Amino acid sequence: MSIKFSEYGYYPALRIRAAELEGLENIDSARRDKIVPLLTLGQWRGSSDLSTGMDKCVAANRNKPFLLDLTTDSRKIEDQWNSLRSPADNFKNWLDFSRAYKSKGAIPVVLLPPGARVREVVQQACAIEEEYGSVAFRVQDFAGQTPLVISAISSLKDPNSAIVFIDCQYIRDAMAAYVAAAISTINRLRTEFPRLLISVLSTSFPSSTLQFADAMKMRGTIGMLERDFHSRIGGDRVAIYGDHGSIHAVVYDDGPVVMKWSPRIDFPEYTSWYFERRQSTSNAQAYSECARAILGIYGVAYDMENSNIWGEQKIVEAAHGDPYGKSPAKWISVRVNIHISRQIDYKSRIDLQMDEEYEE
Template identity: 45%
Template sequence: MIALDRYPYFPMLRTRQAELKGLEHLRPEQKQAMLPMLTLGRWPKATDFSKGAEKAAQVMAGAPYCLDLTQDLTHLPDVQQRLRSPQHGFKAWRDFVKDWPQALPVLQTHPEASLRDWLQQARGLEQQAGQVAFRITDFEHHPPLVIQALSAMDDPARAIVFIDAQFIRAALPTYVQATLLTINHLRSAFPNLLIVVSSTSFPASVLPFADPTQSAGTIDILERELHARIGGHAVVGYGDHGSIHSVVYDESSAMRWAARVDYPGELSWEFARSPKDHSRQGYIIAAQAIAASDPSLGTRGLWGEDMILQAAQGHPHGVAPVSWIAVRVNLHLARQLSLSQRLLQAIDQTDDDE
C-alpha cells in the first residue's frame, strides 16, 4: 500500500511524447517524491492504448502513479469507447489496468452507466489494485457519485480524489468558489478524505503576455493562487497540469509558430521567442535570452536547464515545439515539487512549535 498522504505534489500529464519526456528526465528521487496522474491518449502509430501505458510505466521506472484514460474521442475512438464501456462494472477498464500493477487506476465515468456498474467498478478496482483514484471534472454530477462509491468501498482511506478544475485563467474567482463547495461536499461525508485540487492556467497562446516586441514575456501561475485561496496544503494537496494547456491541438503541425524557449519559475513562466523565426538560430537566440536572465541557470542539476544552456551555446537539442515543451514540463515539475516540499515543511514546523 502506498502512503498517499506523504506526497507534496500531484501533477496531471498526458502520455504525449513531450510531456513524458519532460517527466522522464527528472531525477529518480524527484519521481519518487511526486504522484502524477498519467492520462492515456493516442501514441504515434499506435492502434490501442497499451503502448502509451507501457511508456508511462517505463518513464516512472517503478515509482507509483495514477493511470487514467482520455475522454477525447479523437484518440482511437473505437478502442476508447470499449475501454470506457460501463458493462459489467466497467470490466474492460478493470481488465486493462491489471497489466500495470504499479498504477493506481482512476475510475472511469460514462453517461449511460448505472449506479450498480459504477459501484461495482469501485469495489472491483479496490479489491484488484488495493488503492484507487477519482477524478472530478463535473462539479455538479461527479461529487455525489464519488461519495456513493467511497461508501461502497471497504476502506475509503484507500482512495485519493482529484478535483480537476481544468483551465482557470478565464474565471479564477468562480473556480475558487466551485472548488470550495466541492471540497465541503466531499468532506461532509468523509472528513479525512485525501483530496487534491488540480488546474492549469497555461494559455493556448503566449502572445497576449508578450512585450511590445513579442520577443519575451511573463505568465503568472494561477494554479498556485487557486490552491492558496482554498487554504493551501493545510486543506488539500496541490496538483496542476504540468504547464500544459487543458486543450491539446495534436493536429497543429501546419500551424504557424515561432522558436520559443520557456523558463518556469515557482510563481510564473518566463519565455523568450524569435518572432517569425522557427529556425535553429531562432532557438539559439531565445535560449541565450533566457540564459542571460538568470545567472544561476544550470546550477540545480536539472535536465531542462542543461538543454537551455546547450542551446545558448549554439547546440539546440531540438528545433520544433515538442522538444521545448519537454524542457518546460521538466523544469515546471521540478520547480513545483521543490516549492510544495518547502510549503509542507513550513506547515510541519508550525505544527511542531504549537
C-alpha cells in the same frame, strides 16, 4: 501496490503524449519519488490503438507508481475506447487492461462515464481497492460525477484509502467561478467524509503566449495562477496542490495544422513562467538566442550552469550553441520538466519552513 496518498504533497496531471512523457521521464529519481503523477491515456500520434501510448508510458515511468486515467476524447480509437469505458461486468475491460500494467506501476483511476449506473461504479471502485489497496477518483463534471463518487466511497472497506481529484482544468478565464465550484464540491464531499483526502487540479498556462509578450513580441512573463487558486480554496489544510504540469488543458492536436510558430523557450519559476521567443530563418540559431537571454537573466539566481534539473541543463546547452531541439515539442518537454521539478522543490521548501517554525 498500495499507495498512501497523504504522503505526497504535489500531484501533477499529464497526458500520455511524447512531449509530456519526456519531461516526466527526465525528472531525477530523488524528485520523482516525491510524486505519483496522474496520467491520462489517449491516442498516440500515428497509432490507431492505445497500446503504443501505454508502452511509451511505462517506459517513461521506469516502474515507478502512477495513476492511470482514460481520455474522454475517442477520436481515432473509438472501438477500443468504447470497450474500456464500457460499464459491462463492472468495468471488467478497464480493470483487465490496467492489470496488464500493474507490475509496471499503473494504478487505475475509477472511470465515471455518463450513463454508468451507481452499482457499476461502486463495484469498480471496490475491485480497485481490493486489488491495489488504494482508490483514486477524478471529478470534472462536478454536478454529475460527485454523487457517484460519494456512493462509491461509502461502499469502500476503508474510505481513507481514497483520494478525489477535483479537476478544474483551465482556470485563467474564470478564476472566481472555479474557486466557488471547487469549494462547493469539496464541501459536498467532506460533509459525507470529513477526513477524505482531496487534491485540486488546475492549469493557467495559455494556448498562446502572445498576449503576454512585450511590444516587440520577443519576451514576456505569464503569471501562474495555480498556486493562487489553491490558496483561495484554503491551501494545504483543505486540499493537496495539483496542476497540469504547465500544459494547457485543451487538446488541439488533431485539428488542421495551420498555426504558425516561432521558436520559444519557457522558463518556469515558482509562481510564473518567463519566455523568450524569436523570429528567425534558423530555428537552431533562434533557440540558442532564447536560451542565452534566459541564462543571462536567471543563470546566477538558479545556478543553472550546475543545475541538476534536466530541463535547465538543456537551456544551458542551447545557450552554448547546442540546442536540444529545433521544434516546439522538445521545448515543451523542457518546460514540463522544469515546472514539475520546481513545484516539487517548492513543496519541499514549504515543508522545511513549517518544520523550522514548529521547532521554534
